[in-house]
Amino acid sequence: xxxxxxxxxxxxxxxxxxxxxxxxxxxxxxxxxxxxxxxxxxxxxxxxxxxxxxxxxxxxxxxxxxxxxxxxxxxxxxxxxxxxxxxxxxxxxxxxxxxxxxxxxxxxxxxxxxxxxxxxxxxxxxxxxxxxxxxxxxxxxxxxxxxxxxxxxxxxxxxxxxxxxxxxxxxxxxxxxxxxxxxxxxxxxxxxxxxxxxxxxxxxxxxxxxxxxxxxxxxxxxxxxxxxxxxxxxxxxxxxxxxxxx
Amino acid sequence: xxxxxxxxxxxxxxxxxxxxxxxxxxxxxxxxxxxxxxxxxxxxxxxxxxxxxxxxxxxxxxxxxxxxxxxxxxxxxxxxxxxxxxxxxxxxxxxxxxxxxxxxxxxxxxxxxxxxxxxxxxxxxxxxxxxxxxxxxxxxxxxxxxxxxxxxxxxxxxxxxxxxxxxxxxxxxxxxxxxxxxxxxxxxxxxxxxxxxxxxxxxxxxxxxxxxxxxxxxxxxxxxxxxxxxxxxxxxxxxxxxxxxxxxxxxxxxxxxxxxxxxxxxxxxxxxxxxxxxxxxxxxxxxxxxxxxxxxxxxxxxxxxxxxxxxxxxxxxxxx
Numbered sequence: 261x262x263x264x265x266x267x268x269x270x271x272x273x274x275x276x277x278x279x280x281x282x283x284x285x286x287x288x289x290x291x292x293x294x295x296x297x298x299x300x301x302x303x304x305x306x307x308x309x310x311x312x313x314x315x316x317x318x319x320x321x322x323x324x325x326x327x328x329x330x331x332x333x334x335x336x337x338x339x340x341x342x343x344x345x346x347x348x349x350x351x352x353x354x355x356x357x358x359x360x361x362x363x364x365x366x367x368x369x370x371x372x373x374x375x376x377x378x379x380x381x382x383x384x385x386x387x388x389x390x391x392x393x394x395x396x397x398x399x400x401x402x403x404x405x406x407x408x409x410x411x412x413x414x415x416x417x418x419x420x421x422x423x424x425x426x427x428x429x430x431x432x433x434x435x436x437x438x439x440x441x442x443x444x445x446x447x448x449x450x451x452x453x454x455x456x457x458x459x460x461x462x463x464x465x466x467x468x469x470x471x472x473x474x475x476x477x478x479x480x481x482x483x484x485x486x487x488x489x490x491x492x493x494x495x496x497x498x499x500x501x502x503x504x505x506x
Numbered sequence: 507x508x509x510x511x512x513x514x515x516x517x518x519x520x521x522x523x524x525x526x527x528x529x530x531x532x533x534x535x536x537x538x539x540x541x542x543x544x545x546x547x548x549x550x551x552x553x554x555x556x557x558x559x560x561x562x563x564x565x566x567x568x569x570x571x572x573x574x575x576x577x578x579x580x581x582x583x584x585x586x587x588x589x590x591x592x593x594x595x596x597x598x599x600x601x602x603x604x605x606x607x608x609x610x611x612x613x614x615x616x617x618x619x620x621x622x623x624x625x626x627x628x629x630x631x632x633x634x635x636x637x638x639x640x641x642x643x644x645x646x647x648x649x650x651x652x653x654x655x656x657x658x659x660x661x662x663x664x665x666x667x668x669x670x671x672x673x674x675x676x677x678x679x680x681x682x683x684x685x686x687x688x689x690x691x692x693x694x695x696x697x698x699x700x701x702x703x704x705x706x707x708x709x710x711x712x713x714x715x716x717x718x719x720x721x722x723x724x725x726x727x728x729x730x731x732x733x734x735x736x737x738x739x740x741x742x743x744x745x746x747x748x749x750x751x752x753x754x755x756x757x758x759x760x761x762x763x764x765x766x767x768x769x770x771x772x773x774x775x776x777x778x779x780x781x782x783x784x785x786x787x788x789x790x791x792x793x794x795x796x797x798x799x800x801x802x803x804x805x806x807x808x809x810x811x812x813x814x815x816x817x818x819x820x821x822x823x824x825x826x
Contacts, residue, residue, distance in 0.1 A: 272548050279548060319554040332560050 263290040264323070265421050265452045266311060271320035273303075273310055280306045282476035283320070288421070288454050293447050295463035295484065296456040298473035299499060304456035307473070308423045311454065312343045325420055341369050344414030344422045349430045350406045352398040352413070358385065359394040362413045370417055377416075384412045388442060404435030408442050415446065422446065424455035428462075440466070460503055464488045472496045602789045609781040609790035616777030617797050620763045623691055623773070627698045627763070628756060634703035639710035640736065656707075663704035668762060672697045676769035691773075694766025702759050709751045713744035750816070753809040760802050764794070774798070 266288040273281040280303045288294045296304045309315035313336040322330050329339045352361050359381050366377040385391050388408045398406055428436045440462050447466055457463050463470055464484050471481040480493045491497050641656040676693040717740045725735040767776035778790035
């Protein structure tokens with residue numbers, strides 16, 4: 261099991277005087293699904309953005325499959341080409357069709373021939389039941405459909421790691437299910453996933469491990485069911501009591 | 507690359523961060539050298555200091571490379587210029603230091619007129635353009651004539667060459683003998699305001715339309731009228747969006763101010779022309795041109811700085 265895809269060692273990140281990450285140590289093993297939980301402002305999104313170098317790191321190291329990606333000699337674009345990212349508000353490109361959204365990175369970054377990329381893209385869209393929408397534009401899709409397209413866009417180039425940043429937070433409740441089902445099937449197919457989430461039930465159900473962030477530090481981590489049902493730290497208990505209260 | 511925080515400067519933590527149960531001990535996980543003390547900022551590790559030193563070195567290297575390539579480029583340009591067959595004559599009649607010194611005071615005096623015209627014209631343009639842009643956003647059949655007039659205005663003055671507007675305004679309107687005799691600079695200013703307001707009003711309109719409709723809905727949802735919505739919610743956001751474009755138009759106007767010389771106003775260009783015809787030497791034009799560039803540089807730098815700041819704020823510290 262000791263095959264870490266992502267490893268953060270003592271990662272610090274500050275915006276001006278505000279230290280958002282204050283010494284994060286975190287490991288994600290291959291085929292593992294890790295959920296980040298914590299109040300807003302605890303650093304979940306920043307952590308995800310440092311992991312694909314969309315945010316600078318003020319100290320510490322991040323390893324992607326053993327390579328130190330915080331080394332200033334490393335090409336950030338090449339690192340990001342190996343990681344799939346899904347954002348809270350989908351961030352589909354409105355000027356491209358659904359299929360072009362899905363195939364853009366394969367064609368432009370990975371230099372696959374258009375025909376090959378599109379065949380793969382259509383297969384992926386078919387697998388989420390959106391084959392008929394391939395030539396539609398994103399703004400004609402529902403939020404849940406858009407977010408599923410965004411997930412497919414992220415996995416279209418077979419990334420080593422998937423980063424999911426609160427991907428259900430902008431969705432209507434009745435659309436959350438279809439997106440979470442897709443994440444479940446990704447886990448079943450062996451994807452390595454690090455996700456920030458507010459959905460505790462989902463974290464318990466899908467994540468292998470849950471990491472509780474508090475004020476930029478990992479306060480507690482453990483197997484999902486264990487941590488969510490019997491947290492050790494008072495802060496974790498307090499947080500869970502607040503989000504699980506009806 | 508984002509500039510790293512100055513190492514070693516102790517600063518207090520943000521509110522609510524430095525105390526309470528949110529600061530557990532970092533249970534000795536093997537990175538002991540980076541431990542933060544209770545009150546100071548995080549002290550960077552040796553590794554991070556190495557990385558900063560490396561980036562700094564990279565920075566020095568790129569400065570050195572850019573200096574070297576600039577030097578090579580400048581040398582090539584100078585060599586090519588000096589080896590052109592007509593260079594001695596051109597150097598004599600365009601870059602004559604004595605002629606430059608002689609004409610400088612008069613050209614500078616002329617530039618002062620340009621600066622004054624520019625100041626008045628830019629205020630005029632801002633006001634007129636805002637009025638026109640607002641007229642064009644009015645809805646409802648009652649306002650059709652105003653809307654149409656504003657549209658016709660922008661069509662006309664964006665299409666017509668500035669120099670023709672200058673002639674028409676500068677020689678035509680005084681010919682009506684409706685107004686008392688005014689200075690040529692006055693009519694020049696008016697022509698500039700007319701032409702540039704047409705451009706700037708379109709910039710404003712683009713900014714107004716770029717404010718997301720949800721902002722308008724939110725304002726109307728609070729009960730604000732169309733006018734209140736424009737003034738309190740839409741225009742402030744639109745202004746922020748179009749400021750770089752406006753500054754760019756300002757720079758363009760800064761040099762077009764020199765065209766008022768065609769009406770006979772003794773500005774920097776006209777002064778240079780007088781000096782040129784007196785000594786059959788074109789150096790005063792070069793002097794005037796350089797002075798205009800010097801005048802524009804601060805605004806150009808300011809525009810760049812402001813756009814960069816705007817972009818930085820929208821990206822919230824992201825590095826791509």
